[in-house]
Structures are given as C-alpha cells and as structure tokens.
Amino acid sequence: MKKLINRPEDVVRESLEGLGLAWPELVRVSLEPRFVYRADAPVKGKVAVISGGGSGHEPMHGGFVGVGMLDAACPGEVFTSPTPDQMFEAARVVEGGAGVLFIVKNYSGDVMNFEMAADMLRGEGIEVESVIIDDDVAVENSLYTQGRRGVGTTVLAEKICGAAADKGYDLKRLAELCRKVNGWGRSMGMALTPCTVPTAGKPTFQLADDEMEIGIGIHGEPGRERMKLKSADEITEMLAKAVIEDLPFRAGDEVLAFVNSMGGTPDIELYVVYRKLHHLLEERGIRISRRLIGRYITSLEMQGVSITLLKLDEELKELWDHPVRTPALRWGA
Amino acid sequence: MKKLINRPEDVVRESLEGLGLAWPELVRVSLEPRFVYRADAPVKGKVAVISGGGSGHEPMHGGFVGVGMLDAACPGEVFTSPTPDQMFEAARVVEGGAGVLFIVKNYSGDVMNFEMAADMLRGEGIEVESVIIDDDVAVENSLYTQGRRGVGTTVLAEKICGAAADKGYDLKRLAELCRKVNGWGRSMGMALTPCTVPTAGKPTFQLADDEMEIGIGIHGEPGRERMKLKSADEITEMLAKAVIEDLPFRAGDEVLAFVNSMGGTPDIELYVVYRKLHHLLEERGIRISRRLIGRYITSLEMQGVSITLLKLDEELKELWDHPVRTPALRWGA
Numbered sequence: 131m132k133k134l135i136n137r138p139e140d141v142v143r144e145s146l147e148g149l150g151l152a153w154p155e156l157v158r159v160s161l162e163p164r165f166v167y168r169a170d171a172p173v174k175g176k177v178a179v180i181s182g183g184g185s186g187h188e189p190m191h192g193g194f195v196g197v198g199m200l201d202a203a204c205p206g207e208v209f210t211s212p213t214p215d216q217m218f219e220a221a222r223v224v225e226g227g228a229g230v231l232f233i234v235k236n237y238s239g240d241v242m243n244f245e246m247a248a249d250m251l252r253g254e255g256i257e258v259e260s261v262i263i264d265d266d267v268a269v270e271n272s273l274y275t276q277g278r279r280g281v282g283t284t285v286l287a288e289k290i291c292g293a294a295a296d297k298g299y300d301l302k303r304l305a306e307l308c309r310k311v312n313g314w315g316r317s318m319g320m321a322l323t324p325c326t327v328p329t330a331g332k333p334t335f336q337l338a339d340d341e342m343e344i345g346i347g348i349h350g351e352p353g354r355e356r357m358k359l360k361s362a363d364e365i366t367e368m369l370a371k372a373v374i375e376d377l378p379f380r381a382g383d384e385v386l387a388f389v390n391s392m393g394g395t396p397d398i399e400l401y402v403v404y405r406k407l408h409h410l411l412e413e414r415g416i417r418i419s420r421r422l423i424g425r426y427i428t429s430l431e432m433q434g435v436s437i438t439l440l441k442l443d444e445e446l447k448e449l450w451d452h453p454v455r456t457p458a459l460r461w462g463a
Numbered sequence: 464m465k466k467l468i469n470r471p472e473d474v475v476r477e478s479l480e481g482l483g484l485a486w487p488e489l490v491r492v493s494l495e496p497r498f499v500y501r502a503d504a505p506v507k508g509k510v511a512v513i514s515g516g517g518s519g520h521e522p523m524h525g526g527f528v529g530v531g532m533l534d535a536a537c538p539g540e541v542f543t544s545p546t547p548d549q550m551f552e553a554a555r556v557v558e559g560g561a562g563v564l565f566i567v568k569n570y571s572g573d574v575m576n577f578e579m580a581a582d583m584l585r586g587e588g589i590e591v592e593s594v595i596i597d598d599d600v601a602v603e604n605s606l607y608t609q610g611r612r613g614v615g616t617t618v619l620a621e622k623i624c625g626a627a628a629d630k631g632y633d634l635k636r637l638a639e640l641c642r643k644v645n646g647w648g649r650s651m652g653m654a655l656t657p658c659t660v661p662t663a664g665k666p667t668f669q670l671a672d673d674e675m676e677i678g679i680g681i682h683g684e685p686g687r688e689r690m691k692l693k694s695a696d697e698i699t700e701m702l703a704k705a706v707i708e709d710l711p712f713r714a715g716d717e718v719l720a721f722v723n724s725m726g727g728t729p730d731i732e733l734y735v736v737y738r739k740l741h742h743l744l745e746e747r748g749i750r751i752s753r754r755l756i757g758r759y760i761t762s763l764e765m766q767g768v769s770i771t772l773l774k775l776d777e778e779l780k781e782l783w784d785h786p787v788r789t790p791a792l793r794w795g796a
Binding site for chain 2: 132134186421434
C-alpha cells in the first residue's frame with residue numbers, strides 16, 4: 131500500500147488535525163467526537179447546515195465548512211458512516227437558534243445515524259430537517275443503499291443551501307430548496323482503477339489492465355457494467371446519456387455541469403471529458419451556464435470521473451454565485 | 464495505459480479546447496500556435512505576465528490564466544517545452560504597451576525557447592524581462608536542467624507577480640519582485656509511483672512496491688535517493704529539513720507553506736503531511752501565515768507530494784491576498 135500516512139488507524143484523525151491547523155480562520159476541529167465546524171459558529175439567527183459521511187471522499191465534507199457553505203461536517207472512518215453522537219454534538223455547537231438542516235447522502239448507515247441524531251436533537255428542543263440526496267442514476271439499490279446512492283449533487287446542494295442559509299432562508303424553505311436541488315440533479319461515475327482503504331491495505335476491488343467499470347459507487351460498489359476500456363469521448367457519452375435521459379434534461383434547459391475526478395484522474399483528462407460533454411449538451415440544446423471541474427467528491431486515489439448535471443433556474447444561479455469561503459471552494463470572498 | 468483520453472496525440476489539444484469551452488469569461492484558447500490567454504486581453508498599460516512549459520503539470524500553467532495572475536500560458540506537448548513562436552504570438556496578443564514578463568521554469572528547453580521568443584519580441588520593439596525559477600533543492604543539474612530545477616515556487620511567483628502587475632508595477636520592478644520570490648522560495652518533492660506520458664504508453668520510470676523516490680523532478684527526473692517506503696511524518700521531515708536548511712529559513716521567519724500533490728495523492732494524505740509540516744516549523748520558530756494545499760503543479764497521475772516554503776514580508780503577503788480569478792485559483796473576486 132503506497133500512501134502518505136503514518137499508522138492506518140490514525141489517518142482520519144491526523145488529516146482532520148491538519149485541516150484545523152491549516153485553516154484556523156475558517157474552521158475548528160473537534161476530535162472527541164469528531165466534527166469540523168465554522169470558526170465563527172454559532173451564527174445567530176441562521177439555519178445551521180450540517181453534513182457528513184465516511185472519510186475518503188475529501189474535500190467533501192470537511193473541506194466545505196466555512197462561510198456560505200457548511201456549518202459543520204461529521205466524518206466517519208474511511209468509507210464508514212459517522213455515529214449519531216457526532217452529528218448531535220456538532221449541531222449543539224453550531225446551531226444558532228434557527229434550526230438545523232441535515233444534508234445526508236443515501237447510504238443506509240448514514241441515513242440511520244443522521245435520523246437518530248435528529249431525534250436526539252428534537253428531544254433537546256432543536257428543530258431539524260433532514261434531506262436525503264439520491265442522485266446517482268447508475269443503479270437502484272446497492273451494496274450499502276436502498277434506492278439510489280447519493281453522489282455529486284451533494285456537493286452542489288451543500289453550496290446552494292449554504293448560500294441560502296446565509297441569505298436568511300428559514301428552515302422549512304431551506305429544506306424545500308435542498309429537495310429541489312436533489313430533484314433537479316443527476317450523476318453517474320466510472321472507475322479506471324480501484325482504491326485502497328488504509329486499514330484494509332489492499333484494493334477494494336480488482337479491475338484488469340484493459341477493464342473499467344461504468345456506474346461505480348464512491349466506495350467501489352458495483353456499477354452498471356464492467357467492460358473493456360473505451361475512449362474518453364465514448365465514456366463521456368455513456369455517462370452523459372444516462373444522466374440526461376434520467377431527469378430528463380431537455381432542449382432549452384440551462385444546467386450546471388460538474389465534472390469530478392474520483393481522485394487520481396488529473397485535470398488534463400477532466401478537460402478532455404468536459405470538452406465532449408459540452409458538445410453533447412450543445413447538440414441537445416442544453417446550455418451549460420455554470421460549471422465545477424476538479425476533485426470535490428472523491429474515492430481516495432481512485433482513477434475515474436463522474437458527471438453531474440443540475441438544472442438551473444434564477445434562484446439556483448444566484449445562490450451558486452453567492453460568495454463562499456471554505457478550504458476547498460472559494461469565490462467572491 | 465489507463466487514462467481518460469482519445470488518441471494520445473490529441474490529449475493536449477483536446478484538453479485545451481475543454482479549458483476554453485469551460486471558462487469563456489476568463490480565458491481564450493489559440494490552437495495555432497497554442498496558447499491560453501486572458502479573455503479581456505490586452506489590458507492597456509499593464510505589464511503582461513506570461514509563462515509556459517510542458518503540459519502534464521495542470522493546472523499549471525493554463526489554469527492560472529485570468530484576472531490577477533497570468534495573461535497567457537504556452538503549453539508544449541506533455542513534458543515537452545513549448546516553441547518560441549507560441550510565446551512570441553501570445554505576447555503579441557496580450558501585450559498592453561507596458562512590456563512582458565516571462566516566468567520560466569529552469570529546464571534547458573524552456574530557457575532556450577523563451578530566450579528566442581524574447582529576442583524576437585525585442586526585434587518588434589516590445590520590452591521583455593525574463594526571470595528563471597530554480598527553487599528545487601533536491602539536486603544540482605538534472606536530466607533536462609543545468610543548475611536547479613524550477614518547481615513549486617513557480618506557482619507562487621505567478622500569483623504574486625500577477626497581482627503586482629494588476630496593481631501597476633512597471634516591468635523593471637515586476638522583474639525584481641519575481642527574482643525576490645525565486646530567491647525566497649525553496650521546494651522539494653517525492654514520488655510513491657511513476658506516471659505515464661500518453662504518447663509513450665508506459666511509465667516514465669519504475670518504482671518497486673516498497674520503494675519511493677525522494678527529490679524527484681516533475682518529469683520523473685532522478686532525485687536524491689530511492690529508498691524503502693517511510694511514514695508520512697518521516698517523509699515530511701526529510702522534505703522539510705532539506706527545504707528549511709537550504710535558504711535557510713530561520714526562527715522568526717513568516718512563510719507561505721505550499722503542500723502540493725503530484726497529482727494522484729488525495730487531500731486526506733496532503734493534510735497528514737501538512738499537520739507534520741506545521742509542527743516541524745513551529746518547533747523551529749517559523750510561522751506559517753499563508754498556505755496553499757492541493758494540486759497545483761502536478762506530474763499527471765503521479766502519487767507523491769512536494770513541499771514549498773516561501774519567506775514572506777508585507778509586500779508579498781499583500782500581493783498574495785490580492786483578488787485572483789482563474790480556472791484553478793480564485794479568491795476575493
């Protein structure tokens with residue numbers, strides 16, 4: 131296992147410590163229980179936006195804590211759900227009197243543990259709304275999921291809802307917005323190579339030298355099909371077609387296009403994919419007016435790419451453009 | 464070779480096309496000859512800041528073109544110097560009447576071709592200053608270099624000089640500033656895995672499963688030492704010690720710490736490295752007051768990390784904080 135780590139069991143803690151040391155003006159880190167939270171929390175009168183999930187998908191979620199995005203993020207061990215006490219304590223620290231929005235990726239462990247935390251918080255008199263993100267069109271039900279998995283749209287929902295909370299949306303309206311983003315976002319990913327969970331020490335699955343997997347999950351869960359390698363254009367077309375036809379996105383739609391590296395795929399390849407995606411959408415009369423290109427929801431060092439499309443209206447565009455200042459996403463601030 | 468590409472010989476062109484399609488409000492792309500330039504070029508009365516070099520190090524340099532950083536970037540083929548006609552044409556397009564600063568990484572081909580372009584431009588009556596970046600402390604002379612190689616400090620010089628040009632520095636003062644940044648910046652990198660140039664189709668070098676290389680170059684040039692894998696803390700200490708003792712950085716110094724992935728190393732590991740670097744510098748009384756953590760000067764999908772330290776004064780801090788808006792680096796705008 132070739133990784134820049136010390137003891138495998140210390141990776142998550144040490145990485146969190148590094149995040150806290152690096153960005154003291156933006157985030158604080160609690161180690162017991164583990165969560166990352168806004169340095170200036172609680173923000174009085176603002177709904178607190180909280181997410182979380184297994185580690186190994188960095189910068190999601192800890193890298194998105196800051197001004198205009200998340201108030202707190204609760205990381206589990208690598209590819210393992212966080213426990214309810216993490217979300218409970220995080221919420222108690224960042225809640226500013228206007229309630230809490232949980233943004234939860236649809237994995238059974240995450241859903242269950244966020245639900246337990248919500249119940250515990252309601253018992254303390256704190257209002258909680260929970261929105262499940264289930265945007266992955268690849269498969270119905272999966273290794274860790276009933277229904278569809280939650281992937282790329284999570285990043286977009288965190289940005290957009292973080293902005294809306296900043297602008298004063300109340301809890302009910304914020305939860306509705308989050309459901310709208312989930313309803314309008316669709317994703318699919320693929321892998322060229324597997325990744326290795328530090329404490330496991332060996333790849334989570336095997337792919338032959340001439341093979342790839344289409345529709346893979348962010349923990350290496352089986353996708354739609356394992357097949358021989360194809361060109362970037364062919365791969366982009368397979369992913370884009372599945373995403374476009376699922377919503378479906380139609381001529382005249384305006385979208386945010388999110389081309390995401392699974393971790394190990396470099397920028398030079400992401401832009402080859404983006405080029406083809408642009409042309410495919412143009413042919414269908416779908417206009418890209420916002421975009422996000424890089425590594426935002428990853429699977430450790432896995433090579434591969436995911437494509438997310440989010441339908442936009444004026445509200446979503448304005449919220450997307452709203453200033454954000456976090457370790458991993460920043461503009462206008 | 465597992466890559467998201469079409470024909471290997473088309474990767475650079477297609478990736479540039481993707482960059483241009485993705486960020487039309489920031490950059491334009493010329494394909495013949497190849498260069499990326501500011502969408503609003505030329506900016507009248509401002510010194511034009513131009514860099515370039517082999518492709519495969521993305522986002523450097525094309526991802527740094529935009530407001531407050533580069534006016535143009537000239538990409539060669541992967542790991543291959545650009546030709547003088549690229550810099551010549553780029554300069555003619557972006558020059559706004561106040562001359563041109565070339566920021567050149569110290570590789571023999573780059574140095575020679577930027578020099579030829581400078582001569583051609585002077586023949587047209589355009590003032591040019593050229594500053595060579597040679598910050599890599601790993602080795603003297605190398606596979607493609609006389610003297611030291613140019614690595615991470617290049618990114619910092621491009622940001623800082625781009626800001627200074629924006630603020631109205633004239634050409635002479637801007638070149639002096641760039642030499643100061645190069646004089647105050649030091650770097651060293653290491654690799655866990657090699658990378659594969661698309662047209663070569665096989666890794667540029669071999670590393671056994673239990674081996675790493677300390678002091679590696681960004682094209683896989685030999686470093687200081689090939690050795691058995693060590694822990695992240697030990698690796699960070701080796702890199703940091705070499706960098707600190709070279710300038711040397713001393714107690715009381717304020718620095719920018721730049722922890723850079725060679726491409727395939729994920730954020731979770733970068734922050735493990737940052738954590739140790741923070742403690743090592745703290746022990747020596749060196750204070751990190753600015754930082755950059757992520758993938759900024761890469762070697763395709765190579766796994767590994769580089770550490771750059773830049774000594775700061777008030778001028779450099781102010782220029783670092785100046786708004787920037789490029790595809791890959793953005794804040795305050």
